Every structure is written in structure tokens, then in C-alpha cells.
Amino acid sequence: MPDYLTVMHVGDRSAATIDAGGVRPTFTGVLVRDGYGGYAHLTGALHAWCGAHLLGDLRQIHDSDPPGQVWADALATTLLDAHHAV
Numbered sequence: 001m002p003d004y005l006t007v008m009h010v011g012d013r014s015a016a017t018i019d020a021g022g023v024r025p026t027f028t029g030v031l032v033r034d035g036y037g038g039y040a041h042l043t044g045a046l047h048a049w050c051g052a053h054l055l056g057d058l059r060q061i062h063d064s065d066p067p068g069q070v071w072a073d074a075l076a077t078t079l080l081d082a083h084h085a086v
Contacts, residue, residue, distance in 0.1 A: 013038040055079065 009021040013036035019025060023042065031045040034053045055076050062072040 015039075015041045018042075051079065051083070 007022050009018055009023055011017045011021055015038045018038050023031075023039075025042060026044060027042055028044040029046070030048050031039060031042055032048045032050050033039050034050050039047070058072040058076040058079075062069045062076070066073075
């Protein structure tokens with residue numbers, strides 16, 4: 001079996017549909033995901049936040065109070081700079 005596989009799941013975000021889509025409850029690798037609760041039952045996996053979703057979250061935080069949430073814009077800029085450097 002290959003060391004690296006990617007499963008792209010489409011459909012609703014329930015645990016049953018995620019499992020039916022090929023994401024197994026016994027998965028123990030890194031699961032890059034969004035914030036939907038349907039993934040919470042995958043307790044053996046290391047859960048990592050999707051970079052695109054993280055940038056969206058940082059944008060929302062910054063836009064809610066630009067002078068008070070400068071850190072969110074700085075972090076987003078740092079992540080994008082790192083992405084482009086790679």
C-alpha cells in the first residue's frame with residue numbers, strides 16, 4: 001500500500017456519509033479538514049485545519065475589528081508568504 005493517499009469526500013457532513021465516502025473510522029493518519037462536526041468520530045487521526053479555511057477564519061476575525069485584530073491579518077500574511085516561498 002502507498003504511504004500517501006488522498007480521499008476527497010463530497011456529500012453531506014454526517015459521520016455516516018463521511019464513512020460511506022471512504023474515510024474509515026480506523027484511519028490513523030493526518031486528516032486535513034474543515035470545521036464540520038462529522039469528522040469528530042475519527043479519533044485515531046491527527047486533525048489538522050485546512051489552510052484555506054484557516055485563512056477564511058483569520059479574515060473574518062480581522063474584518064470584525066481591524067484595529068483590534070491586527071494579529072489575524074499578520075498571521076494570514078505570514079502563512080501566505082510561507083506558501084509562496086515554498
